[in-house]
Amino acid sequence: MAIPSSSPASPAVRARKPGARLAWIGKVFLSLLALAVGAILFRDLVRDPRLFLQIVISGLQLGFVYALIALGYTMVYGIVKLINFAHGDVFMVGSFVSFYAVTRFQLHVWPSALFPDVPYAVVVIVGPATVILLSMLVCVALAVTIERVAYKPLRDAPRIAALITAIGVSFFLEFFGALSFVFSPRFIPYQRPFDVVTWYAKDGIHLVTSAQAPPEGSITFSNIFLIIVLASVLTQLLLQFLVRRTKIGKAMRAVSFDKPAARLMGINVDRVISFTFAVGAAFAGLGGVLYAIAYPSIWSQLGILPGLKAFVAAVLGGIGSIPGAFVGALIMGQAEALTMGYISTPMRDAVAFTVLILVLLVRPTGIFGEPEKEKA
Amino acid sequence: MSLNVGFLIITVLKIAGLLAWVYGLLWGLGQRTWAAKLVTVVGAFAVIQLAISLPFGSVTLFSDFDSGLLFQACTMAMVALGLNLIYGFNGQFSLGQWGFYGIGAYAAADITYRWTNDDARGLLVVGIGVILIGLVILVVHRFLSQYTGVPVMSAFTLYLFGSIAAGAVAVALGGAGHAALAPLFGTKAAPGILQSPVVIQLVFFLAVLLAGAVAAEISFLFGLPVLSLGSDYFGIATLGFTIVVNTLMINSDTILPFPEMKGGRGMIGIPKLTNWFWAFAFLLAVIVVMRNMIHSSTGRAIMSVREDETAAKVMGIDIANNKLLAFVVGSLFAGVGGGVYAHFIGFLSPGTFDFLVGFNPLIIVVFGGLGSMTGTITASFGWIFFLEGLLRVILGQLGTEAPTWRFVLYPIALLLLMLLRPKGLLGTVEWGFLKAPWVPMRSRAEANTPPQA
Numbered sequence: 001m002a003i004p005s006s007s008p009a010s011p012a013v014r015a016r017k018p019g020a021r022l023a024w025i026g027k028v029f030l031s032l033l034a035l036a037v038g039a040i041l042f043r044d045l046v047r048d049p050r051l052f053l054q055i056v057i058s059g060l061q062l063g064f065v066y067a068l069i070a071l072g073y074t075m076v077y078g079i080v081k082l083i084n085f086a087h088g089d090v091f092m093v094g095s096f097v098s099f100y101a102v103t104r105f106q107l108h109v110w111p112s113a114l115f116p117d118v119p120y121a122v123v124v125i126v127g128p129a130t131v132i133l134l135s136m137l138v139c140v141a142l143a144v145t146i147e148r149v150a151y152k153p154l155r156d157a158p159r160i161a162a163l164i165t166a167i168g169v170s171f172f173l174e175f176f177g178a179l180s181f182v183f184s185p186r187f188i189p190y191q192r193p194f195d196v197v198t199w200y201a202k203d204g205i206h207l208v209t210s211a212q213a214p215p216e217g218s219i220t221f222s223n224i225f226l227i228i229v230l231a232s233v234l235t236q237l238l239l240q241f242l243v244r245r246t247k248i249g250k251a252m253r254a255v256s257f258d259k260p261a262a263r264l265m266g267i268n269v270d271r272v273i274s275f276t277f278a279v280g281a282a283f284a285g286l287g288g289v290l291y292a293i294a295y296p297s298i299w300s301q302l303g304i305l306p307g308l309k310a311f312v313a314a315v316l317g318g319i320g321s322i323p324g325a326f327v328g329a330l331i332m333g334q335a336e337a338l339t340m341g342y343i344s345t346p347m348r349d350a351v352a353f354t355v356l357i358l359v360l361l362v363r364p365t366g367i368f369g370e371p372e373k374e375k376a
Numbered sequence: 377m378s379l380n381v382g383f384l385i386i387t388v389l390k391i392a393g394l395l396a397w398v399y400g401l402l403w404g405l406g407q408r409t410w411a412a413k414l415v416t417v418v419g420a421f422a423v424i425q426l427a428i429s430l431p432f433g434s435v436t437l438f439s440d441f442d443s444g445l446l447f448q449a450c451t452m453a454m455v456a457l458g459l460n461l462i463y464g465f466n467g468q469f470s471l472g473q474w475g476f477y478g479i480g481a482y483a484a485a486d487i488t489y490r491w492t493n494d495d496a497r498g499l500l501v502v503g504i505g506v507i508l509i510g511l512v513i514l515v516v517h518r519f520l521s522q523y524t525g526v527p528v529m530s531a532f533t534l535y536l537f538g539s540i541a542a543g544a545v546a547v548a549l550g551g552a553g554h555a556a557l558a559p560l561f562g563t564k565a566a567p568g569i570l571q572s573p574v575v576i577q578l579v580f581f582l583a584v585l586l587a588g589a590v591a592a593e594i595s596f597l598f599g600l601p602v603l604s605l606g607s608d609y610f611g612i613a614t615l616g617f618t619i620v621v622n623t624l625m626i627n628s629d630t631i632l633p634f635p636e637m638k639g640g641r642g643m644i645g646i647p648k649l650t651n652w653f654w655a656f657a658f659l660l661a662v663i664v665v666m667r668n669m670i671h672s673s674t675g676r677a678i679m680s681v682r683e684d685e686t687a688a689k690v691m692g693i694d695i696a697n698n699k700l701l702a703f704v705v706g707s708l709f710a711g712v713g714g715g716v717y718a719h720f721i722g723f724l725s726p727g728t729f730d731f732l733v734g735f736n737p738l739i740i741v742v743f744g745g746l747g748s749m750t751g752t753i754t755a756s757f758g759w760i761f762f763l764e765g766l767l768r769v770i771l772g773q774l775g776t777e778a779p780t781w782r783f784v785l786y787p788i789a790l791l792l793l794m795l796l797r798p799k800g801l802l803g804t805v806e807w808g809f810l811k812a813p814w815v816p817m818r819s820r821a822e823a824n825t826p827p828q829a
Contacts, residue, residue, distance in 0.1 A: 016521075016522060016523055016524045017522055017523050017524070018523065018524060018525065019520075019523035019524050019525040019526030019527065019530075020525065020527070021523065022520075022523060022526050022527065022530040023527045023529075023530055024530070025529075025530035025533050025534060026527050026528070026529025026530035026531075026532070026533050027529070027530075028533075029529065029530075029533040030529060081608075083608060083611070150791060153795055154794065154795070154798065157798040158798060158799075160469070160742065160746070161794045161798035163469075164738070164739065164742050164794055165790070165791055165794045165795075167735055167738075167739070167790075168787035168788075168790040168791050168794070169787065169791070171732075171735075171783060171786070171787040171790075172784060172787035172788065172791075174783075175780050175783035175784045175787075176784050178780045179777060179780055179781070179784065180777065185777075185780065301732075304732070308615070308619075311612065312612060315609060315612055319608075344627070344630075344631065346623050346626060346627050346631070347623065347627075347631065349616075349619050349620065349623050350619075350620040350623050350624070352616075353613070353616025353617070353619060353620055354616075354620070356612070356613065356616060357601065357602060357613050357616070360605050360609055360613070361528065361529055361601050361604075361605075362529075364606070364609075
């Protein structure tokens with residue numbers, strides 16, 4: 001039986017032109033959009049450079065906190081391919097633990113309570129550091145428990161089962177925390193473990209006191225801003241060291257690359273996954289305390305939106321990539337702060353997600369993401 | 377604990393009876409003859425209506441509260457069926473369903489609210505706009521089909537600017553139409569012909585359909601670029617969509633030019649034009665459309681995209697178009713559900729469309745089983761009656777913290793279900809009407825002639 005050879009000039013099939021010819025339309029649209037945003041920002045910068053700089057500083061503060069949370073998302077996603085929705089709530093638990101440690105147990109002044117002769121400088125450093133360490137430890141314990149109880153049994157189940165479980169755990173933490181005998185259903189004014197000191201920069205750096213308000217045209221920044229930046233950068237470096245230079249870091253990279261192969265090489269995959277959750281949770285706990293100090297009002301659903309935005313930041317930077325999470329978080333913080341400053345506060349969430357969609361359209365795997373492997 | 381045991385038993389019986397009613401309805405619809413289908417629908421309607429209107433002595437079989445729950449269950453079933461089409465059948469993990477539900481609700485509410493306040497622009501602008509934008513989408517689609525492999529961004533730009541132009545024309549035409557119709561509304565003392573109850577009910581019907589169309593067209597514009605992202609990215613982008621829609625609702629009177637929506641305070645004064653009957657009728661329509669779609673070649677193409685994109689592509693299935701189709705139709709169902717919902721209590725609050733609540737349809741779909749319409753319908757009814765009805769009564773004993781306890785207990789139930797039955801209660805099983813229909817292997821004439829020996 002002869003098979004009719006298909007001729008290229010078959011009259012039934014209309015020849016279709018290559019669509020690449022239309023690529024300019026999208027490019028023009030995107031460039032116009034970028035130009036418009038750039039022009040508006042430039043106009044605002046020229047109009048009032050001081051205000052612009054102040055907004056950028058608040059954006060940096062937000063962005064560095066997001067970076068702390070985003071690390072946990074990006075590591076967990078890189079290794080188990082799970083959007084760990086409960087991560088934001090671990091962050092919330094971190095801020096509540098520090099709140100109760102400070103208000104109920106006065107943990108932030110324990111050195112002076114035990115040894116009355118200790119100099120003030122030691123108390124103010126050791127006390128808050130203890131509070132932060134306690135929060136981090138509680139968060140680690142919580143995250144490892146969640147991983148063991150909820151995620152581990154589902155490791156071989158379809159991915160959606162783990163995702164739904166993560167949503168369930170997240171809901172549980174939010175609403176269990178809202179019970180009055182657990183945390184509280186209301187917003188609570190946060191009591192800081194140390195005082196926030198604000199400086200202003202104009203002809204040198206001066207302290208803002210109740211007597212000396214910042215003069216016109218100066219830029220203010222606080223110690224919590226510096227601590228957040230420092231903590232975030234140090235965490236970043238620590239994590240880079242952990243992943244690149246240590247044995248467990250090598251194991252993490254191996255598990256994220258190929259789980260069965262890693263298991264065959266004698267890596268205890270379960271332990272590595274637990275360790276990843278623990279590291280992420282420790283950073284979330286740190287972030288929770290710092291976030292609560294910077295924005296001192298906490299409630300049981302505190303973690304939802306920062307958690308989501310941190311995840312978006314991780315996706316923006318290329319999920320699975322640690323520097324990507326950092327850069328994405330900074331972009332996210334700036335986008336939000338500039339929106340709050342120049343458009344309107346409620347639009348911050350809208351702009352955050354619009355930025356995500358636009359970046360993903362231009363670079364589908366995020367800024368630092370590796371191109372996805374073709375399905376074999 | 378002073379729990380009324382009798383009440384508890386009655387409630388459990390009621391839920392069982394209602395599920396039996398749902399299954400009976402689906403079974404009856406699955407009968408071959410049209411007469412049987414008709415009898416089933418009318419009978420199903422009559423049973424509930426009798427239960428609502430006939431009290432047995434002092435006991436009302438089906439109180440107003442129950443009929444409200446039934447209404448909620450029907451709208452929830454529409455939304456969840458749409459999500460099951462997107463996620464269960466097409467495999468696109470979407471969290472945007474709640475946003476489209478909200479869009480549908482606000483669009484329909486705005487149309488009827490304006491109409492009852494002597495303003496035809498709502499209906500005219502939305503109606504003309506939906507038609508014009510639909511035409512623009514068709515024309516652009518036709519134009520783009522001359523090319524292969526058009527970059528997503530270019531296609532999106534064309535669709536977007538075409539739609540904006542069409543929308544501007546619709547606003548102008550709607551304003552002119554309103555000026556022409558204005559005298560027919562009459563005055564407060566002497567309402568004109570356009571304010572008669574029949575016309576208003578008709579406007580409600582149109583508003584619900586238009587709400588679905590609005591949701592569908594927005595989902596087309598949104599889904600076109602976003603569906604080209606990977607599955608998890610798509611999920612996050614759709615979650616972002618829900619959050620953005622909710623933000624816009626909260627600021628609808630400041631950022632958006634809709635002062636009648638009253639922003640975060642919530643939209644009041646929406647005419648109450650619906651009861652459980654309308655929800656039931658629209659749910660039936662959604663069920664029929666979805667079942668016929670799933671068991672057609674289109675439905676099989678949609679499911680093949682879920683199973684294996686590469687294999688589907690090899691079989692000549694247009695992956696992008698099928699994803700978009702499932703997404704648009706699913707959002708249409710959500711919009712219709714929202715349109716019906718908006719007219720029930722006459723009040724819409726942005727809090728209802730918060731993205732946290734938006735996980736409910738997803739959980740319903742997963743509970744019922746991904747890719748099972750029967751499971752979704754069962755889970756919707758079970759969900760509403762169990763959570764809102766039974767659990768509220770039991771936990772009501774706990775005092776003011778009862779609502780919080782509800783949300784503490786249901787994640788635990790969810791975790792247990794995921795650990796014990798990760799595929800949902802019903803897996804992919806279908807029942808009655810929703811089963812794949814009997815397909816004749818040969819044509820009827822052929823079947824009637826005895827085979828030649």
